[in-house]
Ligand SMILES: [Fe+2]
């Protein structure tokens with residue numbers, strides 16, 4: 352049988368050029384976020400260019416949060432880009448999520464479609480949830496083998512020997528974002544039919560099925576796919592090996608294994624609108640039963656002069672957390688400029704109010720070398736002479752920035768053999784003892800049962816899960 356290749360993108364959060372004017376309103380909105388907003392149409396164009404240059408990949412999948420806040424103009428612009436793909440002969444499959452519509456008042460969806468004027472906002476026409484199915488009917492449901500009309504989920508033949516079931520979360524994105532009972536029955540029937548036909552089945556859904564980190568599940572369980580435990584059991588029982596997800600905006604590959612050794616992967620893809628946005632390129636070899644997943648970013652943004660930088664370098668300083676790295680050094684050199692730049696990102700009023708304390712404390716922290724936390728965490732004495740010297744030279748903030756930078760991109764660079772790993776886990780181990788000794792409830796609440804601050808933080812220091820968040824190859828059988 353022929354191999355099948357496809358691309359999968361998620362969380363494009365498109366903001367139409369028609370819903371903003373140059374000014375403080377849109378730029379403040381973007382600064383407070385962790386994704387690019389203004390340039391999203393051009394970034395999507397960059398991805399489309401890349402897809403069109405790849406004749407092997409026949410299908411392009413988008414798993415929701417296609418636009419940023421449900422406005423109609425952004426949906427129209429998004430759909431126009433889908434048409435470019437269709438015109439080039441690609442099959443396009445779209446599902447939608449909570450950012451794609453505005454609520455009716457009783458469904459806990461709090462998105463408001465606005466147009467950003469020079470210094471404020473005004474209402475703009477928007478999409479209702481009930482309008483999404485028809486609006487995107489030609490991009491998935493029309494080509495489907497089977498459609499679950501109530502949720503908007505559908506099953507498509509991706510290629511020889513392989514189908515994909517695209518689940519449309521038909522909850523409200525808060526208290527429930529999964530399928531309801533009849534949707535689950537439909538899903539089971541689709542899996543059964545695929546097996547009967549001898550096809551492999553892949554799943555895609557917006558919300559995470561396995562949390563990127565255990566602390567995520569512990570703190571915001573409701574952000575996970577509603578009924579995820581049932582889906583774990585179903586995927587293990589039916590040998591469905593992979594579900595592609597989005598929503599967390601995090602590049603992350605997780606494996607779940609049950610007590611019988613049955614397993615599946617949740618391949619979560621970073622938001623396209625992240626400064627380091629990527630898409631997944633997936634190749635299925637049905638005869639060998641193989642699935643190879645790699646990740647592809649863009650190197651240019653059509654219409655934007657990157658001045659020799661990569662898109663990541665160009666956009667990283669624009670919003671959280673890159674903005675911290677850009678503005679915090681100002682606290683050392685020009686505190687007033689720092690306060691001004693901190694608006695919308697840090698609690699500027701508090702910093703202003705407690706300036707007499709904040710200024711010297713921040714300066715000290717910014718000047719601190721890694722040897723200070725190493726001593727606090729009782730790791731300094733155990734280091735070699737060369738390591739101690741390195742710790743006395745390395746600014747502590749560089750390590751923190753590096754950790755923050757990799758929250759979304761995955762593959763953080765501090766495995767156990769690095770000094771950074773030993774210093775950070777030394778600090779958290781000491782904090783764990785302090786939290787225990789003084790029974791600090793506020794912190795205990797965020798720690799999953801049986802876990803610790805050290806275990807939480809380790810997951811952010813390096814990939815202690817599947818080894819690589821960008822690529823994986825696995826057996827579909
Ligand atoms: Fe999103």
Ligand SMILES: [Fe+2]
Pocket residue numbers: 416448449450557597598599
């Ligand atoms: Fe989302």
